[in-house]
Amino acid sequence: MMSDDASALSTAQRLRQEIENDIASGHLVPGERLDEVTLANRFHVSRTPIREALQQLAMAGMVEIRPRRGAVVASLTPERLYEMFEVMAELEAMCCRLAARRLGPSDALALERAHRACEAVRHDHDAYYRANEMFHQAIYAASGNTFLAEQARLLQRRLQPYRRLQLRVRNRVQNSFSEHERILAALMAGEGEEAAGIMRPHVQVQGERFSDLIASLKLLGAA
Amino acid sequence: MMSDDASALSTAQRLRQEIENDIASGHLVPGERLDEVTLANRFHVSRTPIREALQQLAMAGMVEIRPRRGAVVASLTPERLYEMFEVMAELEAMCCRLAARRLGPSDALALERAHRACEAVRHDHDAYYRANEMFHQAIYAASGNTFLAEQARLLQRRLQPYRRLQLRVRNRVQNSFSEHERILAALMAGEGEEAAGIMRPHVQVQGERFSDLIASLKLLGAA
DNA sequence: CTCATCATTCTTGTATACAAGGAAACGCTC
DNA sequence: GAGCGTTTCCTTGTATACAAGAATGATGAG
Structure with missing residues (x-):
């Protein structure tokens, strides 16, 4: 049993x-x-x-x-969803700042590997979603702050159903991937603020991306 | 709601x-x-x-x-405690950044009132601790992000037993209060980055303050 | 035909009984 | 006397019984 x-x-x-x-x-x-x-x-x-x-x-x-x-x-209102993404963006930006300072050889290796895994599946939405998740988790781990990593992981999981919908939008995967590339480069160069600055809008849902999210939300609610 | x-x-x-x-x-x-x-x-x-x-x-x-x-x-190791304070500092800094942008009249009033309440009791450690908590909560609320406010409140509560010990250190209350003053001024002036920059070290436990905390921890463990 | 009220039914909330894994105490051997 | 195995007791884990608050459906009045 x-x-x-x-x-x-x-x-x-x-x-x-x-x-x-x-x-x-x-x-x-x-x-x-x-x-x-x-x-x-x-x-x-x-x-x-x-x-x-x-x-x-x-x-x-x-x-x-x-x-x-x-x-x-639990069902989240659009307002609350926006708030959660706002916090998520900041947590991930924080991970970047710390990771750039504290990056060890094994962290760097894991990051590159995760990035290449994203590249390999960038034409399959669902596979990319999973690879993307791993890439972000590699950054959490690289922050060297296990509590922060746990919190980020928790929120990531909580937003998962909504985040998944987002990647469906045209060109989002392609944009996502090139943002990853810039983040990775900044991290490797030790440019924490630079990496954080790219990460924030990468995660946060603003402008038309927010409208897209709300639209998919309504679809979900109709089911 | x-x-x-x-x-x-x-x-x-x-x-x-x-x-x-x-x-x-x-x-x-x-x-x-x-x-x-x-x-x-x-x-x-x-x-x-x-x-x-x-x-x-x-x-x-x-x-x-x-x-x-x-x-x-749950008992926290010094490492984990440090990590949690690091995250707490960033969450509160984020509250500052948002609060400076979004501050409404009622938020401003609540902030000033909370600050004056701190002033009134600044010679009584325990009373100051409670007033201090309210001041910080006023900032969380002023961020306009209720999810962020909840998370900050949660972590504040979780760190409460340890944070309380900290104020016992000589002059900490006095320093804390003058930092509050500078934070408040920055918020009122709409200087979010400025406020965040003061808030971060205000919350984070670094250097000798960290040693002090570990020392009190050991006292707690002995009990 | 619609709405309100009451009875029935279904689901949750709580206590308790029982099973089973640890902790501790006892005795046994060396 | 110290270390180890065994047995007993204590605590947790789970199921089930029962109580009580919602949801639902029926029945009657307007």
Whole structure:
């Protein structure tokens, strides 16, 4: 019944990860109801650990628990989404600044490898999305601040369903890739402010990109 | 719109807040064991909602749950503490930048009031600590980014037990207050970068202040 | 035909019972 | 007397039973 790798994870934590994956991947859409009994049956456990997992997800901001009325996948208003991207942009810019100062040989290697992986799949949206995620994570790690890296990773995950939609826009992948290139060059040169300055608008959703995002949001809401 | 209204709180959430307060206030010290039965008795509930509250606290990073071995108040290593202060400094700097751009009349009023409240109690460490907290929160709110404000508030709370110790250092309150003054002036003048530049070292724990913090940490650990 | 009110049903919230993994204490051997 | 294995007890993890608040559907009045 237990998977083998349950090394240091409680059941509730495993369940949280599973449900979290379903939310991040878009299998569970914002606003969708999370019935305790249904989930319990699906994972072959009782409601107790399911409830514990839901409480965790509520703290992570991925679900909303309305007392006595059940849990739903959290849905973000356009305003809040904008705010979250604004913070994400700043966190990633901070990663750049720190990474430029603290970059070690292994970090540099990992960055280059991640970048080349992006290049290899730049004609496949979905594959690029995953490679892109890895590239950004390589920068988080290179910051040398594990707490910052964790926070960035958390927010990245929370924005995943929305960020994914963004890359669908025409030419976005191409632009994304060339921005990566400039960021990478700046990091290698130790130009932290330069890298941060490119990263900020790379992440932040502004102007027409914001309109595009809202448009896809409405599509999502209609489903 | 989504303010933490007490009317819509589940029991588990209320319990989380109570325990959280005990941790933030130092009533529960890092490393201390959190026995489910003891807590259940204390709050006159069963273990079920207590466990849910503990899961929430684990996600918030305030307690650590070791499977089958119970929950303890999370204790931070000096390295991690340094990292968290580094991120906190950047979040608050970001608040400054945004606040300077977006400052409304009511925000300005709240800021000045909070600053005067600090002045009034600057000879009482504990009172100053609370007033100081309010001043910083006024800046978070003035950023106009509610998500950022929430994140900053969260991290502030998490660092509270350690931040509190810091003000004990000789002259720190006096320095803190004059830094506030300069930050306030910069914000009022719309000089976001200026305000951010003062805020960063105001928050970050570096050099001898870091050593001081580690020293108090050891004292805490000895207790 | 529409709306309001009440009964029914379904879901959540909480307590409790039981199972099972650690911790600790005891005794045993060397 | 010290170290190790065993046994006991204590704590956590999970399921289930029951209570109580929403949602839903039915029934009747306007």
